[in-house]
Amino acid sequence: MVPWLSMSNHSFPAIDTALAEPNGLLAAGGDLTPNRLIAAYKKGIFPWFNQGEPILWWSPAPRCVLIPSQLHISKSLKKQIKKNQYRITFDLAFNQVIQSCSEIRASDEGTWITDDIQQAYCHLFDQGVAHSIEVWDDNLLVGGLYGLALGRVFFGESMFSRRSNTSKIAFCYLAAQLKQWGFQLIDCQVHNNHLQSLGATEISRELFLDYLNDIDANSPTAKNTPWKLTINPTDVLNV
Incomplete structure (x- = not known):
């Protein structure tokens, strides 16, 4: 189970809490506003999800x-x-x-x-x-x-x-x-x-x-x- 991000807060969980399997899954939810995306990339996090899924946020290791x-x-x-x-x-x-x-x-x-x-x-x-x-x-x-x-x-x-x-x-x-x-x-x-x-x-x-x-x-x-x-x-x- 990964944390669910709120719409109002652009903070992310600590990177070292990302799952080992599937590799790098860190959080779900939130939105794709420019401010959130920029905040994510600056922390080594990016969105990846398929059509019909919630927004999933990843930081795989190794990189x-x-x-x-x-x-x-x-x-x-x-x-x-x-x-x-x-x-x-x-x-x-x-x-x-x-x-x-x-x-x-x-x-x-x-x-x-x-x-x-x-x-x-x-x-x-x-x-x-x-x-x-x-x-x-x-x-x-x-x-x-x-x-x-x-x-x-x-x-x-x-x-x-x-x-x-x-x-x-x-x-x-x-x-x-x-x-x-x-x-x-x-x-x-x-x-x-x-x-x-x-x-x-x-x-x-x-x-x-x-x-x-x-x-x-x-x-x-x-x-x-x-x-x-x-x-x-x-x-x-x-x-």
């Missing part, structure tokens, strides 16, 4: 992360990136990206990116807290990802591909740009082989929280404005 300077690009991915066949932008199509992530998941095994989640993160985008990375083939969106930036930490949420490796390409350009901006960490939440191939690793919850203790909402790397960038590949990613 999957990537240090931007430790990005790994395989030879085959480097070869694809060098073709320079796609245009890369930041924050130019957030709504399309989160909708595409939802559609990809729904066609696979159902989606946790419900209408409520989409609306909540679009509000965060309007506040300059959530961001998207887009991969375009001419004017067709073929890949991307979205997440939140708080201080010098980027919290990745979801990614999608409509062409081979386009989500990986989006991630590579994100990591390279974040490195230039002085970000310390990309939170990948939970391990998977896709992320591991890019250099992600697992760290303890305690070490992850140490990174979050340095979050400064006024950091120039995470000012609350849209990034609105079109990336020059040769300026960002040296492959």
